[in-house]
Amino acid sequence: MHMLGKNHRMNTFSKPAKRKPEPVDSTTVVCPPTPTGRREYLRRIIEMVDRQQNVCAICELPLIYLEATFDHEAGRGMGGGHRNDLIEHEDGSWMNAALHARCNALKSSVRYKWTGGKYLPVKSRNK
Numbered sequence: 566m567h568m569l570g571k572n573h574r575m576n577t578f579s580k581p582a583k584r585k586p587e588p589v590d591s592t593t594v595v596c597p598p599t600p601t602g603r604r605e606y607l608r609r610i611i612e613m614v615d616r617q618q619n620v621c622a623i624c625e626l627p628l629i630y631l632e633a634t635f636d637h638e639a640g641r642g643m644g645g646g647h648r649n650d651l652i653e654h655e656d657g658s659w660m661n662a663a664l665h666a667r668c669n670a671l672k673s674s675v676r677y678k679w680t681g682g683k684y685l686p687v688k689s690r691n692k
């Protein structure tokens with residue numbers, strides 16, 4: 566009996582074939598953990614800090630680029646299934662926010678949403 570005999574079948578759950586990395590641009594929903602993906606992610610944090618006029622979306626105290634973290638208003642989901650790294654909705658309204666690391670940690674898994682120019686907790690589960 567040979568380990569790799571005629572009847573041996575490749576395990577279909579083995580790791581998938583390598584794919585060419587998809588190009589990263591401002592429309593990329595989930596920035597990949599590649600140099601270009603990380604660069605785009607940081608660019609978006611900077612853009613959010615700028616549009617928030619250098620204040621944290623939750624505590625409204627000054628926020629500098631180096632302190633800013635990316636907050637995902639819909640959560641990142643288990644395994645990143647619902648992760649959305651975009652910073653604008655299709656209609657151009659703001660999505661996601663830049664927060665102090667401590668504010669991001671304090672809000673924990675509470676969902677926030679831009680509402681009337683403020684980043685506020687979402688009361689219901691409805692969108």
Ligand SMILES: [Zn+2]
Nearest residue numbers: 621624665668
């Ligand atoms: Zn803050």
